[in-house]
Amino acid sequence: MNYVDLFSEQTVLLDLQVSDSDSALSAMVDQMASNNPALAERKDELLAALIAREAQGSTGDAGVGMPHVKLAGITDVSVVIGIHKEGLDFAALDGSLVQVFFCVVRPEEGAEEHLGLLRWLAGIAKHEDFVSFSVQANEAQQVIDLLSELAAA
């Protein structure tokens, strides 16, 4: 699977106008639901799952957060990238503020592929220029192009 294909302009929130991480997750869930009708009726459940999951241990590191959950009854992986220019407290172990969120919701099946996706995202995210380039993007396509470039690097 080419993971870049999961991303389109509709999966990128260039400038999250929120002041805390729960609100950021909520905005990303709203975007996911508007992209994927299967999630439209399940926004509250999804948001609660993401918040509960993060409470078990932050996925934040080096300016990037990767909140992700599995959800029964869906067939496709959904992703949204949320960018917050100043950064939000996401309880990252390294103390960094999170400026780029990769929010991932996946079906119950496919744990192996999910691990592959997380590995792919983490590889891009830990590139030293990823966060600084992401927050400078003016258009969603620039972020997707950045993913493509760093994935190939």
Next chain:
Amino acid sequence: MVETIVRKAKVVNTHGIHARPSHAIVSAAIDFEATIELHCDGRVADARSILSVMTLGAAHGAEIEVHASGPQAEQAAVKMVEILCADQG
């Protein structure tokens, strides 16, 4: 020359080293002053970084070598093996 302690572990977690086990690894690693690397299938991760640990993409059954050096290297390596060998769901 600084001695490097090497210990081997097999990933027991059914879903591999995804975010939650990564968090457990990093939470423990940052309590040690030792330098801790995880080696898996030719890839090397810094045990202090969740993103780095997640790039291992270590699946259930994967073999990981823990390389620890510096202060408390032995204890750090033992702790890492303990976490890698725990099924955390």
